[in-house]
Amino acid sequence: MKNIDEMMKSSFPRPSRKFKRFLVIFGVLFVGFIVWYSRIQWIPAGYVGVIYNANSGLKREVYKPQAMFVGFFSQLYTYPTRLQAAIYTQDPSFGERKSADGIQITTSDSAITTFDLTVLYRVRKEDVFTVFDKFGPIPIDDIQTLHIRRAVREAASAVGNKYDVFQLLGPKRGEASELMTSELKLRMASKGITIIHCMLGTAHPSANIADKITQRVNAYTQLEISKLESQIAEISRQAAVVRGAAETQARTLTASETMAKSVEMLELELEADAIAKWAAAGGKLPAIITKPGQTVIVNGSGQPVNVR
Secondary structure, three states: OHHHHHHHHHHOOOOOHHHHHHHHHHHHHHHHHHHHHHOEEEEOOOEEEEEEEOOOEEOOOOEOOEEEEOOOOEEEEEEEOOOEEEEEOOOOOOOOOOOOOOEEEEOOOOOEEEEEEEEEEEOOHHHHHHHHHHHOOOOHHHHHHHHHHHHHHHHHHHHHOOOOHHHHHOOOHHHHHHHHHHHHHHHHHOOOOEEEEEEEEEEEOOHHHHHHHHHHHHHHHHHHHHHHHHHHHHHHHHHHHHHHHHHHHHHHHHHHHHHHHHHHHHHHHHHHHHHHHHHHOOOOOOOOOOOOOEEEEOOOOOOEEEEO
């Protein structure tokens, strides 16, 4: 056994103190690098960040997009300076919650209708500390899900009672969106959230309201059809009047032309009869029975004689 131990020792000599020291230093550096790397966090483009320490509180410094080391007992919070879209929709495959998350709006006629709604917002760099002071050390996603959504519901309630459900479903939707934008700006400006625009999207009315909408649409369609039929009847009447006047004028012109043609035809026929009689008499003038006031020719002298 001693021989074997001696052979092992001769084959694998003990490491020197320098090598041991190198291994220790390398191990410490490696562990330190792992710990340091695990605390590296990114501030993405279009965001700014602040660091909150559990002991000292919020550091009053805004960090631009970068990779930075966040120490122990500290947390990095990022806020979007670029436009963000908070989407509240009934489509379970879309939106921030991936569930039916539409906003219910009660209108002036006490109808409760769910709408898809989108809010465009951002956090300006100079408002970062205001946001942190108002909402505390919570991520922007939680602010969007909880606080912005609550403000949207309050604004929808304030604006919805100014319209009935048919106005919100139709021509007043754009106007209501502008009013909701103004309401949200007032509610969120003091909290550091800059609202850009609020848009009412697709409506999801209940079965009762859908039936009323269908009835109103049908009634409106029938009214428009009646108006069109009335216009068609009026146009047909005016066309008939114009056509009757044209036919009357045409008959008058035709009668005038026929009368003039008839007189000319009679004259031509009389002349033709006179020529025929003259030819039948051998080219001589026929005997004429004189009448008072008639001019006759006697013995071919060519001298007219008035017979009275």
